[in-house]
Amino acid sequence: MEYVLTTDALSKHYKKGKALDGLCMHVPKGAIYGFVGKNGAGKTTLIRLICGLSHPTSGSFTLYGMEHTDSEMKKMRKRMGAVVETPALSSDMTAEENLRQQYRILGLSSFDGIKDLLVLVGLEQTGKKKVRAFSLGMKQRLGIAMAMAGEPDFLVLDEPTNGLDPQGIIELRELILKLNHEKGITFLISSHILDELARIATHYGIIDQGKMVKEFSADDLEKECNSKLHIEADVSDAEEIFRILEERGISYEILPGKDKKLEEYFISLIGGDGHA
Amino acid sequence: MRKLLRADLYRMYRNKKIWIALLAMFSAAGMMISMQYSGMDYEVPLSRVIFLPMTFFGLVIAAYVGFYAGEDFSDGTVRNKIVTGNRRRDIYVSQLVGVWSASLVLYILTVLVAVSVGLPLFACDVGIKEVSMYFILGCFTVLAMGSIFYLISMCIGNRSVAITVCMGLAFLMLFLCLHTNQILAQSQYKNEVLNPHYVSGVKRICYELLHDMNPMGQIAQLSEMKYLSPVRWIVSDVLWLLAAHGIGTVVFGKKDIR
Numbered sequence: 001m002e003y004v005l006t007t008d009a010l011s012k013h014y015k016k017g018k019a020l021d022g023l024c025m026h027v028p029k030g031a032i033y034g035f036v037g038k039n040g041a042g043k044t045t046l047i048r049l050i051c052g053l054s055h056p057t058s059g060s061f062t063l064y065g066m067e068h069t070d071s072e073m074k075k076m077r078k079r080m081g082a083v084v085e086t087p088a089l090s091s092d093m094t095a096e097e098n099l100r101q102q103y104r105i106l107g108l109s110s111f112d113g114i115k116d117l118l119v120l121v122g123l124e125q126t127g128k129k130k131v132r133a134f135s136l137g138m139k140q141r142l143g144i145a146m147a148m149a150g151e152p153d154f155l156v157l158d159e160p161t162n163g164l165d166p167q168g169i170i171e172l173r174e175l176i177l178k179l180n181h182e183k184g185i186t187f188l189i190s191s192h193i194l195d196e197l198a199r200i201a202t203h204y205g206i207i208d209q210g211k212m213v214k215e216f217s218a219d220d221l222e223k224e225c226n227s228k229l230h231i232e233a234d235v236s237d238a239e240e241i242f243r244i245l246e247e248r249g250i251s252y253e254i255l256p257g258k259d260k261k262l263e264e265y266f267i268s269l270i271g272g273d274g275h276a
Numbered sequence: 277m278r279k280l281l282r283a284d285l286y287r288m289y290r291n292k293k294i295w296i297a298l299l300a301m302f303s304a305a306g307m308m309i310s311m312q313y314s315g316m317d318y319e320v321p322l323s324r325v326i327f328l329p330m331t332f333f334g335l336v337i338a339a340y341v342g343f344y345a346g347e348d349f350s351d352g353t354v355r356n357k358i359v360t361g362n363r364r365r366d367i368y369v370s371q372l373v374g375v376w377s378a379s380l381v382l383y384i385l386t387v388l389v390a391v392s393v394g395l396p397l398f399a400c401d402v403g404i405k406e407v408s409m410y411f412i413l414g415c416f417t418v419l420a421m422g423s424i425f426y427l428i429s430m431c432i433g434n435r436s437v438a439i440t441v442c443m444g445l446a447f448l449m450l451f452l453c454l455h456t457n458q459i460l461a462q463s464q465y466k467n468e469v470l471n472p473h474y475v476s477g478v479k480r481i482c483y484e485l486l487h488d489m490n491p492m493g494q495i496a497q498l499s500e501m502k503y504l505s506p507v508r509w510i511v512s513d514v515l516w517l518l519a520a521h522g523i524g525t526v527v528f529g530k531k532d533i534r
Binding site: 048051052053054055073074075076077078080081082084086087088089090091092093097101102104105106107146147150 | 278286352357530534
């Protein structure tokens with residue numbers, strides 16, 4: 001399998017402790033990789049490292065097969081875009097001016113693609129409105145457009161649904177799926193909202209205390225959750241079913257709706273109260 | 277690095293802050309020239325006016341650079357430069373060049389205003405050659421000053437803290453300049469009696485060195501169009517420029533960007 005990003009025993013230590021502790025992960029090409037973990041598990045630290053915003057204490061990572069210490073790494077970085085925590089935007093500029101600035105930073109000779117990018121993220125009507133007057137959802141979408149400048153084939157989104165209203169979440173989900181399906185862009189998405197992630201992710205990585213607990217695909221998750229028989233029954237019949245099962249000594253578990261399966265799997269791996 | 281420089285200069289001159297800084301310098305020039313024109317009962321020489329508004333330069337550039345460099349961190353736009361594969365050294369240097377350009381623009385336009393307003397109002401006692409020499413010395417000073425405040429802002433990486441620290445340092449340099457200036461201005465004799473406050477020997481050299489190394493001390497000399505040692509002046513500024521570049525690229529290169 002071809003990987004866009006791999007990490008090998010990647011560690012980042014601060015004075016307060018270890019943010020990443022020998023993390024190994026593999027993001028396959030073309031995947032939507034859901035990166036799941038509790039607050040402080042090390043998700044943003046990993047994203048900062050792969051974006052070059054901070055330096056690893058030990059271990060290594062590769063982007064498109066190139067070691068992070070390679071002098072040519074900057075060429076690989078040009079193939080990726082990222083929105084780390086909050087979108088990095090100049091608040092006193094319009095959406096178009098921000099994109100033009102990003103084009104300048106990338107050294108692109110023409111501003112031709114800007115209009116298309118604005119249409120892609122649904123911000124073509126914003127005109128002369130400054131970014132400081134944008135809603136959080138608009139900023140998030142502009143952040144993605146900024147990350148899309150230069151046509152990268154790997155996008156890293158750190159908590160992209162943070163602060164978005166339900167409509168904004170739906171729009172963002174559709175945008176991610178569209179980019180993945182139509183342009184073949186690989187995504188690495190860290191998110192707290194497991195239900196939301198479960199709707200789009202093709203692969204998952206679960207991180208806890210700076211370590212990778214498990215990596216698995218959406219198919220693996222499906223198989224794992226289907227190894228037990230799922231019975232749907234009216235609540236009124238439940239008592240009778242429980243009685244029969246108990247008489248025959250068969251263990252059972254009462255599960256909530258099926259959208260919860262990633263959440264349950266996460267809790268079974270991590271333990272605790274499941275605050276991802 | 278050219279692409280980064282293009283982006284930084286666009287951001288700098290598109291932003292209102294540079295024009296606010298310019299307005300502050302023009303206001304300072306207007307205020308000081310009118311004070312000299314109306315407050316003195318003798319004909320004031322032009323040499324006292326040309327560089328006089330520059331006494332405000334340190335405070336204005338400290339606030340401006342703290343804001344400009346700090347904003348790149350507070351908006352997070354510095355991350356865009358790193359994520360897109362630009363080398364940190366290039367990012368630091370391109371912004372430093374931007375700060376130099378802003379410093380020079382503020383300096384040149386302020387002096388131009390002072391000369392154009394001052395020429396018809398004051399007695400012309402200086403030639404172009406002398407003014408040009410001081411103007412060049414002033415260029416070194418403003419570049420050094422911009423570099424120092426830029427270094428601090430980039431090391432701090434937070435807009436409000438950077439502005440506070442830069443302004444604090446500007447006041448500290450100003451007070452140090454006032455102190456060294458007061459000591460060095462003492463005449464050796466007062467009423468034909470040896471002045472006890474006059475310092476001489478090694479101590480005097482140290483004070484002169486301190487005055488020359490302090491960009492605010494240089495501004496004080498510039499505003500009076502007098503100097504202690506032009507060579508020491510230029511060497512001090514070149515050392516400041518090299519230090520700001522060297523320390524800045526190393527510190528920024530290792531810094532974890534939030």
